[in-house]
């Protein structure tokens with residue numbers, strides 16, 4: 378099986394995006410999942426700070442509810458930013474056997490991995506996976522329409538925290554049609570931001586996030602993690618603070634940094650059910666049903682236009 382690559386993730390475009398991010402001092406989430414080393418560091422971190430068992434049951438509860446509401450025998454499940462695809466495939470398993478599965482992500486490696494997993498585990502039809510940048514791809518609805526039929530369930534797990542809402546929700550809205558479902562997960566803060574800070578303010582997170590600046594020419598520096606807020610939403614921010622002068626390189630451009638300069642590497646926005654509903658409202662996306670993990674730190678939401 379091979380993947381179909383949208384122009385937003387062509388090698389040349391990715392290099393251009395990278396240079397753009399460095400020049401703006403703000404690194405897009407997709408650049409932390411690019412290399413084998415980054416993926417290994419992320420998986421290590423994920424294993425330690427996201428205990429699988431209790432979280433996974435929230436996804437199963439969501440799938441069981443959805444299966445009772447979903448009227449189509451031959452619809453499609455489109456996994457946006459599928460990663461390894463575990464959660465999306467767990468949902469697929471509860472849907473009618475003729476539901477097609479489409480894996481999508483910025484990473485070709487990950488969509489192929491998720492598609493292989495779907496092929497092994499299910500009798501469902503697994504479509505050729507798609508690689509695109511959900512935040513920047515132009516003409517995405519038309520692109521997807523070439524490969525998938527109507528009656529769609531989109532899954533969007535673990536991604537909304539890593540974008541300022543205005544940078545991702547317009548793209549998501551453009552994909553949805555009346556009758557489609559959108560399932561997404563968001564990190565919640567039932568006990569305040571301070572209590573979740575240790576999940577980010579740790580060496581494993583620093584090692585993972587520092588990999589991008591280090592592999593693009595940054596010298597000595599420190600990853601600093603802090604709580605910030607914007608438009609009533611709080612988020613965790615991690616920045617690389619340069620401790621020595623250096624030159625970073627991308628797309629044949631050179632970028633000079635000096636001690637004290639900073640590069641934003643990562644954001645994780647946190648929501649409550651109310652702030653999430655408020656954030657989605659301007660885009661016409663409504664939460665129909667919500668499920669929460671036992672510790673209250675993860676919510677899975679069934680939404681429609």
Ligand SMILES: C[S@@+](CC[C@H](N)C(=O)[O-])C[C@H]1O[C@@H](n2cnc3c(N)ncnc32)[C@H](O)[C@@H]1O
Nearest residue numbers: 406407410458459460482483510511512534535
């Ligand atoms: C935190 S992981 C979540 C993976 C999986 N959905 C899960 O919940 O386990 C974020 C995923 O989003 C993908 N991603 C990051 N930026 C993206 C973008 N702009 N467009 C599409 N996928 C993106 C990454 O490659 C990664 O697989």
